[in-house]
Amino acid sequence: MINSSLSRDSIEQELRDIWGKLLGVEVGRDDNFFDLGGDSLKVVEVVIEARKRGVNFRSSAVFRNPTPALLAASLTP
Known part of the structure; x- marks a missing residue:
């Protein structure tokens, strides 16, 4: 369940922040999680x-939607 107060853009930004923190790189909206390491x-x-x-x-959602933009879109109506 997604916090209903979060928009697609804010979810995408959260994902970019999380991925960047965990992978130690700057993450763009169309960067593939696995290509980044x-x-x-x-x-x-x-x-x-x-x-x-x-x-x-x-976790399966990341494998199906490996970019912040795709994952955020899959999580919002």
Whole structure:
């Protein structure tokens, strides 16, 4: 369940911040998590950090939507 007060743009920015923090790189909206050095263990860390910020999804969502833009779009109506 997504915090209803978060817009697609704010979710995308949260994801970019989380990915950047965990991967140690600057992340653009269309950057692929795995091309940036992410792996299955980092996906779990992303999910945990996102939940702390009110953005809830399963790790499989990152594999299906590996960019911040795609993942944010998949999480919002």
